[in-house]
Amino acid sequence: MSDLWPRIEPLLAEVEKPARYIGMERGSRQPAWAPHKVAWLLIYPDTYEIGLPNQGLQILYEILNERGDAVAERAYAPWVDLATSLRARGIPLFSVDTHRSAAYFDILAFNLSAELVFTNVLDLVDLAGVPVRSEDRTFEHPIVLAGGHCAFNPEPLAEYIDAFVIGEGEEVVSEITEVVAAHKRAATLPGARRGREAREQMLRELASITGVYVPSMYEVSYDGPHIAAVTPRYPEVPAKVAKRTVADLDDWPYPKQQLVPLIEVVHDRLNVEVFRGCTRGCRFCQAGMITRPVRERSAESVRTMVREGIARSGYDSVALTSLSSADFSGIGDVVGDLVTDQVGTGQVSVSLPSLRVDAFTVGIATEIQKVRRTGLTFAPEAGSWRLRQVINKLILEEDLYAAVDSAYANGWRRVKLYFLTGLPTEMDVDTLGIAELARNVVEVGRKHTKQASVTVSVGGFVPKPHTPFQWFGQNGVDEMQRKISLLRDDVRPRRGGTGPIQLKWHDAEASFAEGLCSRGDRRVGRVIERVWRAGGTFQEWSERFALDRWMEACAAEGIDADWYVTRHRSRDEILPWDHIEAGLHKDFLWDDWQEALAEHGLPDCRWTPCYDCGVCTDLALEHVVASPIPPAGGSQGTGQQLVDVDAGATAVRFLGRKPAGVQ
Amino acid sequence: MRGGASYPVRLQFAKTGKIRWISHRDTARAFERAFRIEALPLTFTQGFSPRPKVSFGLALSTGYESDEEYLDVSFSETLDLDKLPARLCAALPTGLAVTGVAELDERAPALQEIVTVVTWTVAVGRKDEVALTAADFRAGVDALLERDEVTITRSRKGRFVQDDVRGAIRQCVIVDTTDSDNDGGVVCELETSTQPRGAKPHDVLGALMQVTPAVGPLMERRVVRTHQWIERDGARVSPLDADTRRRVVMARAS
Numbered sequence: 001m002s003d004l005w006p007r008i009e010p011l012l013a014e015v016e017k018p019a020r021y022i023g024m025e026r027g028s029r030q031p032a033w034a035p036h037k038v039a040w041l042l043i044y045p046d047t048y049e050i051g052l053p054n055q056g057l058q059i060l061y062e063i064l065n066e067r068g069d070a071v072a073e074r075a076y077a078p079w080v081d082l083a084t085s086l087r088a089r090g091i092p093l094f095s096v097d098t099h100r101s102a103a104y105f106d107i108l109a110f111n112l113s114a115e116l117v118f119t120n121v122l123d124l125v126d127l128a129g130v131p132v133r134s135e136d137r138t139f140e141h142p143i144v145l146a147g148g149h150c151a152f153n154p155e156p157l158a159e160y161i162d163a164f165v166i167g168e169g170e171e172v173v174s175e176i177t178e179v180v181a182a183h184k185r186a187a188t189l190p191g192a193r194r195g196r197e198a199r200e201q202m203l204r205e206l207a208s209i210t211g212v213y214v215p216s217m218y219e220v221s222y223d224g225p226h227i228a229a230v231t232p233r234y235p236e237v238p239a240k241v242a243k244r245t246v247a248d249l250d251d252w253p254y255p256k257q258q259l260v261p262l263i264e265v266v267h268d269r270l271n272v273e274v275f276r277g278c279t280r281g282c283r284f285c286q287a288g289m290i291t292r293p294v295r296e297r298s299a300e301s302v303r304t305m306v307r308e309g310i311a312r313s314g315y316d317s318v319a320l321t322s323l324s325s326a327d328f329s330g331i332g333d334v335v336g337d338l339v340t341d342q343v344g345t346g347q348v349s350v351s352l353p354s355l356r357v358d359a360f361t362v363g364i365a366t367e368i369q370k371v372r373r374t375g376l377t378f379a380p381e382a383g384s385w386r387l388r389q390v391i392n393k394l395i396l397e398e399d400l401y402a403a404v405d406s407a408y409a410n411g412w413r414r415v416k417l418y419f420l421t422g423l424p425t426e427m428d429v430d431t432l433g434i435a436e437l438a439r440n441v442v443e444v445g446r447k448h449t450k451q452a453s454v455t456v457s458v459g460g461f462v463p464k465p466h467t468p469f470q471w472f473g474q475n476g477v478d479e480m481q482r483k484i485s486l487l488r489d490d491v492r493p494r495r496g497g498t499g500p501i502q503l504k505w506h507d508a509e510a511s512f513a514e515g516l517c518s519r520g521d522r523r524v525g526r527v528i529e530r531v532w533r534a535g536g537t538f539q540e541w542s543e544r545f546a547l548d549r550w551m552e553a554c555a556a557e558g559i560d561a562d563w564y565v566t567r568h569r570s571r572d573e574i575l576p577w578d579h580i581e582a583g584l585h586k587d588f589l590w591d592d593w594q595e596a597l598a599e600h601g602l603p604d605c606r607w608t609p610c611y612d613c614g615v616c617t618d619l620a621l622e623h624v625v626a627s628p629i630p631p632a633g634g635s636q637g638t639g640q641q642l643v644d645v646d647a648g649a650t651a652v653r654f655l656g657r658k659p660a661g662v663q
Numbered sequence: 664m665r666g667g668a669s670y671p672v673r674l675q676f677a678k679t680g681k682i683r684w685i686s687h688r689d690t691a692r693a694f695e696r697a698f699r700i701e702a703l704p705l706t707f708t709q710g711f712s713p714r715p716k717v718s719f720g721l722a723l724s725t726g727y728e729s730d731e732e733y734l735d736v737s738f739s740e741t742l743d744l745d746k747l748p749a750r751l752c753a754a755l756p757t758g759l760a761v762t763g764v765a766e767l768d769e770r771a772p773a774l775q776e777i778v779t780v781v782t783w784t785v786a787v788g789r790k791d792e793v794a795l796t797a798a799d800f801r802a803g804v805d806a807l808l809e810r811d812e813v814t815i816t817r818s819r820k821g822r823f824v825q826d827d828v829r830g831a832i833r834q835c836v837i838v839d840t841t842d843s844d845n846d847g848g849v850v851c852e853l854e855t856s857t858q859p860r861g862a863k864p865h866d867v868l869g870a871l872m873q874v875t876p877a878v879g880p881l882m883e884r885r886v887v888r889t890h891q892w893i894e895r896d897g898a899r900v901s902p903l904d905a906d907t908r909r910r911v912v913m914a915r916a917s
Contacts, residue, residue: 005681013726013883018684024756026696262685262693262756314696314754 005099007091015081019263020048023074023096026260026313029061030098031071038177038184040064040072041095041105041142045112045120046540048076048096052259053267055321056148057111059254060169070177073097073105077120080538083127093127102128106180108142110161112150115517116510116539119532121146122160132529134162134216139187139198143180143206151213152243152290153465153577156520156528158215163206166213166580167243167290168276170252175209207237211244213580220522225563227521227574242581243290245619249276249297253305260313269317269351270309274302274334278323279605279623283392283596284381284420286464288323290582292615294606295624299330303337310348317349325352326361327606335364357395362406375414376407382423383433389599390425397437404441408448415441415454421483422461422475422511424596431483434458435490435501442500453500456491458484460511462518466582468592470575473568474515477547480508509547513539515565516550521576524564527553583615669706669716671737671771672744674751675763675903675912679728679887682758687722690759694734697754704739720774720902721781721891724863729888733774733902735767744911763903763912771906778902780833780892783853785864790880794847797840803871803878804835804851813870828870831855831862848884 012018033039042061044051051057057074064072073095078086086092093102102108108128110121122132130141137144146157147165154164165172183202187194207214217237221228232239246252258270275296278288297305306318318338322328331352338350352364357378365376380395382388388395404415419434438456445452460480463469475483484505493499516524530553531539538544554561569575571590578586588611595602605611606623616622678690685693695715698705707713720733748761755761789795807813813829832855839850855862862870868881892899903910 009681012684018725019686019689022681022684024681024758026756260696262682263689311702312700314698314700316699 003099004091004094004101007089008086008094008099011082011085011089011091014085016079017048017263020076021078021082021096022262023099025052025262027255027257028097028259029065029073031065031073033071035188036069036181036185038070038107038180039105040070040107040109040173040177041075041102042072043075043077043093043102043108043110043124045077045110045117045124046114046538047079048261049263049265050540051076051111052261052265053271054111054113055255055271055273056169058259059252060109060173062254062256063170064173064177067174067177069181073100075102075124077124077538078127080544083123083537086127092129093124103130103142105142106184107176108144110144110146110148112146112148112157114540115150115156115514116545118150118157118517118528119536119539121157122529122532123537125160132532133159135159137162137199138196139194139202141199143202145176149287149290150517152286152580152582153518153520154213154215154580155522155576156517156524158522159525160529162203162214162216164213164215165244166211166241166582168246169244170246170254172209172211172244176206176212179205179209204234204237207234210242213241215522218579225560227576229574230579240579240581242618243583245293245583245621247295247621248624249273249295250301253297253301256308258309258313260315267319269319270306270313270315271319271321272302272305272309273297273322274320274325274328274331275322277623278327280324280327281392281592281602281604282381283390283468283592284423284461284464285323286467289467289584291323292583292613293619293621293623295621296329299334302330302334306338315348317351319351319353321353326364331364335367339367357400357403362403362410365407366410375416376412377416377418378403379418380437381418381420382426382430383419383435383437384430386599387423387426387430387433389601390596391420391423392596392601394601397440400437401440401444404444405447408445408452413449413451415445415452417441417454417456419456419458420461421458421487422480424469424472425599426483428483428486431486432490435487438491438501453502455502455504457504457506458487459506460508462511462515464518465575465577465580466584466589468589468596470519470589471569471571471593473566474511475508476562476566477508477512480511484508507542507545510539510542510545512561512565513545513547513550516554516561519576520564523557523559526557527559530556581618583613583618585612585614588613667706668739669737669769670739670741671735671767671769672742672747673733673735673765673767673771673774673902673907674747674761676732676734676759676761677730678723678732678759679730680758682756683726683728686725687719690723690732691717691719691734693756693759694736694751697751698736700754701750703742706737706739718773721778721857721861723888724865724886726883727864727886727888731762731888731891733778733891735771735774744909748911748913761913763910765903765907765910768906768908774902777893777905778891779857779894780899781855781857781861781888782890782892783855783864784838784850784885784887784889785853785868786848786850786884786886787868787881788848788884790882793879795849795879795881796847797837797849799878800849800851801837803875804837806875807867807871808832808835810874813874815866815869815873817866817869826860826866828862828866831857831860832867832870835867852889 042057044054044057061072064070074097075093075095125132125144131137144162146161147169151164151166186192203214206212207217217233219231219233275294277291277294279294282288380400381393382391421431438454441454442452463472463474488503491501491503531549534549536549705715707715716737718735723729744764747764751761810829812827814825814827816823816825834854835851837849837851853864864883864886872878872881891902893902893905
């Protein structure tokens with residue numbers, strides 16, 4: 001009855017990568033539906049290969065399916081070829097687990113990990129047969145939910161998403177399930193109201209759950225272009241929505257059965273999260289700010305998850321994930337154990353996707369990558385010491401060269417460096433410093449091998465909400481392109497041909513559209529809707545992106561894109577996300593912004609006294625760190641040195657743009 | 664134990680249902696993971712990047728099903744072959760099922776070299792709304808088989824090449840003309856050679872349409888590889904019986 005498979009399968013012979021749509025991964029479920037159960041469709045609004053590995057989605061999939069009153073299935077954005085043929089035949093969005101129509105679910109829950117997927121969210125709601133705007137939905141339609149990092153500025157999607165989850169989902173999904181289950185039960189009683197009012201009542205109850213933001217419960221008033229106030233419409237609706245945070249990761253050893261895809265995906269390995277949160281305080285990094293405080297998993301729990309995960313999945317590699325894995329207190333011991341305790345049939349490789357830049361870290365990398373030692377990635381992020389102080393990424397040049405020297409001495413052949421351009425206070429001397437660092441890295445490598453080369457990836461900086469840089473006016477397209485040209489000219493070999501430095505850069509036009517969504521308010525929603533209606537889906541994919549479509553949409557809606565993207569904000573301005581609380585006090589962020597402009601770094605509070613950012617005190621939580629002393633080799637004091645052991649682990653922001661490893 | 668003892672085994676397996684949409688390479692990875700899940704004592708290639716010694720037979724196109732696929736794998740110690748199919752079935756995705764195993768001779772030639780004939784069951788219909796009749800299809804097959812050579816353009820390793828397909832077609836027999844699930848259609852049994860250059864059912868339909876355009880735009884509705892054969896001294900031998908010793912064959916479901 002509800003199985004769409006017989007209608008979908010005949011379309012698969014004509015589409016790219018048909019296995020994206022079959023499900024059947026090891027670890028996937030065929031949950032038993034029942035009328036009283038709340039059915040969740042967890043949707044990743046990008047391709048299967050990008051979405052399948054998402055740990056947040058997999059964690060909720062397991063937690064919900066363990067409940068007696070819920071079922072959870074998954075969906076991913078069908079690529080343009082299949083989406084077109086589904087629409088032509090009137091076939092709706094479907095789950096990959098049982099191939100049920102999305103319309104059968106009570107909740108469509110979207111994972112928002114990047115702003116440029118927003119148009120896909122509208123597209124998928126529409127493909128599900130649900131009105132794209134919240135106001136047009138009735139009790140018969142699913143509740144449209146969204147969570148993930150981009151939910152920390154929910155305003156651009158406020159007219160389209162019924163409710164946002166702010167922060168971590170492990171606990172709140174159960175509370176949401178209970179509210180929806182009660183309303184489902186009530187709706188079956190004789191004389192029950194089932195219209196718009198019933199939906200409004202359910203949304204009001206959802207708005208009372210801590211961490212749930214229901215945009216339609218808030219009135220936004222404007223004073224000219226500026227926001228004058230954001231006011232709750234009912235007394236029980238909180239004026240500010242606080243994020244959810246789980247206290248102890250050891251209580252949540254998920255995913256227990258990580259999905260093992262049948263086709264190649266990004267991060268195609270066992271992933272075990274070793275800690276959440278980061279207090280290194282890189283000022284450009286939204287993830288580090290909004291996921292505080294630091295909560296480590298115990299070393300024993302990490303070992304168990306790795307051992308069981310490898311045995312169950314058949315993977316031959318495991319990544320210990322976090323925002324800076326070398327900061328994990330037990331890193332040396334755990335890595336040592338993993339390497340000696342060759343699990344399963346042996347030949348298991350370990351990777352640490354985010355490490356600091358220092359010799360200690362390269363030492364660990366060397367220990368774990370006994371085979372397949374190909375490339376190491378370091379992320380100094382800025383080309384000069386001055387600018388690295390501004391962004392609070394305090395890597396000394398000597399640290400970088402020592403790390404590179406050690407990498408080459410240990411047999412690595414390729415070094416990648418990640419940088420941002422368009423950072424606050426950046427001058428041309430800083431931009432050109434990127435080329436200078438790259439040349440010096442090549443020199444260091446040449447001592448070991450004539451073939452030494454370096455790949456330099458440059459991303460355009462997009463200021464993010466809830467960071468000290470949220471007030472900064474992003475560089476416009478022309479300025480960002482000028483800086484990239486400057487760099488290109490500087491690294492181009494004098495005598496032609498390809499030199500030892502390969503430069504890759506992020507499309508400045510895509511950064512501009514990202515900036516509009518990142519710090520937009522409710523009025524930007526109509527721009528997103530227009531871009532979607534004009535066919536602008538999969539905007540993370542360079543071959544599908546066109547800034548013209550965005551600018552035309554802005555013009556049609558009377559929106560001045562520059563006002564949102566390149567304008568510096570003032571201290572007293574009400575920011576569109578001020579009623580969403582990530583835990584960091586606005587005063588703290590402002591002070592840190594001033595410290596940045598004064599070129600002052602700020603120490604990591606895990607090993608130095610608290611400077612009261614607000615997170616621990618407001619959440620009544622503490623950093624959970626096993627060791628009271630900084631990890632060995634942390635020579636830089638506050639250094640935020642990140643290194644990436646290159647096992648297919650590229651910085652997330654490049655994944656969507658360069659689907660090279662995916663295609 | 665690198666360079667140590669080696670016990671080669673040949674596996675026969677089926678690939679049916681939704682899993683037909685994964686590629687040959689994906690199938691290989693699913694097996695390698697199943698071997699690791701069952702902690703089987705694999706042997707590895709020497710070198711910088713050791714790989715388990717597994718050698719797959721003829722590739723099966725994405726979207727095709729098969730009752731009979733083969734792979735050879737080498738273990739570092741002897742195993743209870745009776746239990747092996749069930750162990751692997753539990754570790755493999757639904758739709759991939761090990762149906763037989765046999766101990767393989769140490770120096771058995773590679774599957775890709777010695778399998779010379781394969782048989783297929785192909786359900787054919789028309790891409791447009793028109794029903795395909797058995798008479799039209801039979802006429803098309805006859806016209807195709809009368810030719811000595813039919814050259815079609817097909818893509819091989821990402822390049823378009825001109826290949827004769829007729830040489831690879833040994834037989835094509837219509838076995839069913841009542842395809843009741845669909846509006847009209849024909850089921851045929853096709854036998855093709857794999858050497859020097861094979862032909863997929865897709866290529867055969869392409870050649871048929873080229874010779875008889877009036878047969879209409881044909882499409883494969885379902886393709887199942889039913890057998891693979893090694894030809895030796897004028898006889899056909901199953902790969903489970905060639906160069907092997909002890910064999911364990913599972914009862915086929917249905």
